[in-house]
Amino acid sequence: MADTIYPKLIGARLRSQMSYRASFAMDFLTQVIAQCYELLVILILFTQIHALGGFTKNEVLLMYAFAGAAFGVADLFAGQLDNLPTYIRTGSFDVLLMRPLGTLPQIMCSDIRLRRIGRITGGLAVMGYALANVPIDWSPAKVVLTIATPVAGAVIYSSVWVVACSTCFWIVDGREFANAVTYGSNAFTSYPTNVYSRPLRWVMAYIVPGAFVAYYPSLALLGKQDPLGLPGWVGWTSPLVAALAAAAAGLVWRFAVRHYRGTGS
Amino acid sequence: MIEVRELRREFKVATSKGLRRNYKTVTAVDGVTFGVEAGEAVGYVGPNGAGKSTTIKMLTGILVPTSGHIQVSGVDPAKERRDLAKRIGVVFGQRSQLWWDLPLKDSFDLLKSIYRVSARDYGVRLEECVELLGLQELLMTPVRQLSLGQRMRGEITAALLHAPELLVLDEPTIGLDLESKERLREFLKDINTRRGTTLLLTTHDLDDIERLCPRLMVIDHGRVLADGPLDELRAEVTPERELVIDLREPGPAPDVPGVTAVRSEANGMRHHLTFRRAETTAAQLITQVVRQVEVHDLAVVEPQIDDVVRKLYQREVAQDVHR
Ligand SMILES: Nc1ncnc2c1ncn2[C@@H]1O[C@H](COP(=O)(O)OP(=O)(O)OP(=O)(O)O)[C@@H](O)[C@H]1O
Ligand SMILES: [Mg+2]
Numbered sequence: 108m109a110d111t112i113y114p115k116l117i118g119a120r121l122r123s124q125m126s127y128r129a130s131f132a133m134d135f136l137t138q139v140i141a142q143c144y145e146l147l148v149i150l151i152l153f154t155q156i157h158a159l160g161g162f163t164k165n166e167v168l169l170m171y172a173f174a175g176a177a178f179g180v181a182d183l184f185a186g187q188l189d190n191l192p193t194y195i196r197t198g199s200f201d202v203l204l205m206r207p208l209g210t211l212p213q214i215m216c217s218d219i220r221l222r223r224i225g226r227i228t229g230g231l232a233v234m235g236y237a238l239a240n241v242p243i244d245w246s247p248a249k250v251v252l253t254i255a256t257p258v259a260g261a262v263i264y265s266s267v268w269v270v271a272c273s274t275c276f277w278i279v280d281g282r283e284f285a286n287a288v289t290y291g292s293n294a295f296t297s298y299p300t301n302v303y304s305r306p307l308r309w310v311m312a313y314i315v316p317g318a319f320v321a322y323y324p325s326l327a328l329l330g331k332q333d334p335l336g337l338p339g340w341v342g343w344t345s346p347l348v349a350a351l352a353a354a355a356a357g358l359v360w361r362f363a364v365r366h367y368r369g370t371g372s
Numbered sequence: 373m374i375e376v377r378e379l380r381r382e383f384k385v386a387t388s389k390g391l392r393r394n395y396k397t398v399t400a401v402d403g404v405t406f407g408v409e410a411g412e413a414v415g416y417v418g419p420n421g422a423g424k425s426t427t428i429k430m431l432t433g434i435l436v437p438t439s440g441h442i443q444v445s446g447v448d449p450a451k452e453r454r455d456l457a458k459r460i461g462v463v464f465g466q467r468s469q470l471w472w473d474l475p476l477k478d479s480f481d482l483l484k485s486i487y488r489v490s491a492r493d494y495g496v497r498l499e500e501c502v503e504l505l506g507l508q509e510l511l512m513t514p515v516r517q518l519s520l521g522q523r524m525r526g527e528i529t530a531a532l533l534h535a536p537e538l539l540v541l542d543e544p545t546i547g548l549d550l551e552s553k554e555r556l557r558e559f560l561k562d563i564n565t566r567r568g569t570t571l572l573l574t575t576h577d578l579d580d581i582e583r584l585c586p587r588l589m590v591i592d593h594g595r596v597l598a599d600g601p602l603d604e605l606r607a608e609v610t611p612e613r614e615l616v617i618d619l620r621e622p623g624p625a626p627d628v629p630g631v632t633a634v635r636s637e638a639n640g641m642r643h644h645l646t647f648r649r650a651e652t653t654a655a656q657l658i659t660q661v662v663r664q665v666e667v668h669d670l671a672v673v674e675p676q677i678d679d680v681v682r683k684l685y686q687r688e689v690a691q692d693v694h695r
Contacts, residue, residue, distance in 0.1 A: 112485045119482055123473035202469045204434045206486055207457035365436045365450070368383060369429055371421075 112208065116216040138225025142175060145297065146233060160302040161334055166325065167299060169237035173321035174296040176230030177260025179223065185265035187218045188272040192282045195275055198370035211269065211360055230257070243328050252324060255346055260296075260320035262349035266356035267292055267315050273363035288315070296320040301334040308335075319348040373538055373570045374408040374431065379440035380594075381426050400426040402594030403440075410537065413564045413571040415585035415602075417578065417681060423594040424574040428542045431572075432462050445538055458487060461531030465543035468523065469530055470515045476526050477511040480533060487534035494533065501529040504559050521552035528556070532563070539563070541573040545580055557583045578678055590684050598684050606674065609683040612646045615657060618669040619643070626664040628657060 149171055153164040162170075191214065194200040203210045234257075243249065271288040275281035295303070295311045300322040303311070312318035326333055327342025381401040387394050401423040408414050416424055429435040430442060433449035433456050442449055445459040462469075470479040484494045502508055505525040510518060518526060524544065531539060541560075545553045561584055563569045575581065581588055581602065588605055590598040598605055614634075617626075622640040625633035630651050634644045647657055654672045661667065 112482075115482060115485050119471055119474060119478065122478070123471065199467065201429070201434050201464065201467060204453060205432065205457060205462050205469060207454045208486060209454070367435070369435055 135225040142229030160299040165240040170321040171297045172234035176257040178293045179227030180261035181264035183223045185268040256324040259345040259349035266352035269356040276363040319345045373410045375443040377441040379404045413585045415581035416574045418591040460538045461536035463541045465546040538570040614673040615645045620666040
């Protein structure tokens with residue numbers, strides 16, 4: 108019973124969008140094509156090489172698909188944080204603070220754009236293809252891991268997004284920074300982590316826990332050794348990492364909101 | 373209901389001079405202390421930039437104070453914002469809490485869910501507001517199509533659906549025409565006296581205060597200049613009252629000790645007299661006047677609230693000069 112309000116808020120948002128009759132189909136298609144474009148890059152790359160960091164084309168596609176689906180889900184909810192600078196600059200963030208609800212869930216429900224489902228659809232399609240074409244020794248645990256991975260990944264991305272956007276409470280153009288971090292981490296996680304150079308790897312794989320979105324879960328599913336030397340069970344820890352990331356993001360957000368200063372009028 | 377002690381809020385603002393970026397600190401609220409009892413109606417006034425909105429935002433948990441103590445409705449707004457939000461209603465004249473693209477009624481329905489108002493309470497409260505504020509025709513209109521006055525009535529309804537014990541309003545009558553203002557005042561007066569909802573409102577229209585708030589608080593430069601019953605403040609800063617008499621026949625002003633004739637109009641048919649309220653009562657004065665001249669009509673004029681506030685500001689300036 109606790110939170111039946113959020114579906115209602117989302118519903119309200121969707122009805123608002125209907126009132127403008129945006130071309131849903133067109134937007135949806137654009138998103139699918141955007142996703143396919145990145146796919147094309149990988150496919151072209153593999154016409155030149157046979158393996159990337161020791162992974163075959165389909166294995167890389169699996170990582171890419173996990174990352175894509177996770178990013179799609181995160182985008183659906185946390186993508187609304189794009190509007191945060193506007194909320195802050197115009198002072199309409201005041202209204203969120205007037206209500207007996209958390210500010211973060213309110214923003215997340217504020218401007219859901221269903222066309223973003225296009226991205227998720229694209230990710231899921233590639234995921235289906237890759238899963239059918241890589242050698243996996245299936246077990247019930249691995250089925251659970253397969254389902255949990257995009258969800259945990261979405262939570263990790265969203266947490267990164269929240270932390271990056273929290274800077275908007277101090278920096279006027281925090282959005283540029285936030286976009287760089289989030290889209291950057293999406294690009295990073297779409298490829299095997301071991302292909303990157305060391306300093307970048309450290310930051311993007313472990314501090315921003317990007318390697319836990321797709322890379323480690325994929326290793327666990329494939330039953331492969333980590334070329335970077337971490338033990339096999341690490342691939343099963345993504346949900347835990349996601350929970351930690353979410354908790355950290357929550358703390359950062361709370362701290363940031365205390366620095367909200369509103370506008371002079 | 374409200375307890376505020378030594379409340380301060382500073383803002384760091386950038387002042388760019390050439391390439392160097394400097395920061396200076398603006399103190400918007402500078403050591404404000406006051407209390408409001410349940411059921412009161414308090415007017416919070418002051419010139420632009422005085423710190424009214426900043427105070428209100430701290431009281432409602434929107435801004436975190438730099439220092440000081442606040443308790444509203446038994447909770448600390450910055451720490452228990454969500455708890456507080458359930459107990460108070462907030463209206464900003466300059467901001468909307470309604471869903472812009474949806475019919476007004478949809479916003480009310482959403483707020484019902486947000487505040488978990490039971491269907492029964494919701495029905496009763498909504499009907500009351502709709503009736504008193506004349507919203508019947510507007511419920512199905514998208515908010516963006518409402519006029520300012522219509523929207524403001526919607527905003528006030530929205531703030532009252534969860535039956536808050538305190539209603540805080542920041543410039544609720546800004547931009548409204550006389551009739552809309554009057555209607556709003558009537559309504560607010562009603563919920564204050566009949567339902568016992570505590571009111572705290574800021575305004576630049578001092579008629580709002582005259583009609584609604586027995587108590588006036590004046591703030592400038594982030595400090596409270598005066599706080600007390602409107603009548604007392606009036607008596608304190610404008611000790612003189614005015615008596616206007618219309619005579620039957622043109623003639624000189626009556627000569628009563630302790631009374632100054634300020635001016636006469638209409639060829640000596642009307643005279644304005646001032647007297648100090650501490651020295652004589654209006655009744656005594658009138659008895660003496662009618663003994664001397666034949667009076668057609670007379671009226672005691674209280675100083676305008678604008679004059680009271682202006683005098684309070686001037687008093688502060690004078691004190692600053694003394695220091
Ligand atoms: N977000 C902010 N950033 C910087 N300065 C601010 C901010 N909010 C308020 N101030 C400053 O604080 C002071 C008080 O502002 P406030 O909005 O509280 O005044 P006010 O009494 O509501 O005035 P008005 O009658 O014009 O609404 C002003 O000097 C204003 O410039
Ligand atoms: Mg203001």
